[in-house]
Amino acid sequence: MDQTISIESILKILRKHLRLIIASTIACLLVSAVATYAFMTPKYQAGVDILVNRKQENNINNQLSDQQADVQMINTYKDIITKSVTLTPVRKEVREQLGYDISTSELQGMISVTNQQNSQVFTINVTDTDAARSATIANIIAKTFQKKVKQILSINNVTIIASATKPKSAVSPRKKLNLMIGFVLGLLIGVGLAFLRELTDHNVKDIDYLTDELGLTKLGIVSHYHTGSKKSGHRKHQNLRTREQFVPLSPIVDRPEVKTTTQTTGSTPIEPLRRTPTKRV
16 A cells, blocks of 8 residues: 655654754764864955046047946956966065965965946955965055056056955854754754654554554454562563464455464463364254
8 A cells, every 4th residue: 555644744753763863963063063163274355446447538428438348348357367467476576575485376266356247346355364464465466457457458547446454254164154054964864864764664563554554354462561570689571472463354264273372481371272163064
């Protein structure tokens, strides 16, 4: 027969394996906390805002077209900032000011350029493990870009709107987010293990399963007895364990003898029940 799972049975499974779910959640939460606070290196991000304005004409229509062109030129500025034409002198300046030797590829990985939609202002962000160093490198890049864009594109109107300052807090790792992920992941793992244990448990816990699902007939029930006694400081248990006897559903025919046996452990055996055969007339 097809088995359906109701909300009541799901809640019953969750209550039954509540300790497993709680243990899994706590374990994943602890792993996430240890990984976040002990193994992940904090990184800081400093940014400098730059405005590039080309020389504009007095005509209003020309001014609007020039502004749109300036917005489109930001992608070109991004390429100039992240190429060796700008980064090579930046490396030299960083080495002189900070005594920090860094390769061009490492410097490229630290830099990101962002801007708002339809805005002529863009931001040069530098991410580093040292907060003060990230701000210093960002300012060096901005000043170097001012010089290089004048030489390459003949643009003189480059304004640094806001210089980079030392960031007060790290941008990564995101501690609260990592802890939340660990909590949710542990909860899901615990629930999954609870249902897995329930599905792989083939023990019969309900008599109705034997009668309704397997089609067996219940002949009788013998209770479970437990007795104990103390002797010479040791406790001995005598258990009387019985198993219910079931037979498949089928028409009853005349049989010479029907035996119903029980398995016992203990000192007192139980005699099997015998049925006297009937004679046909």
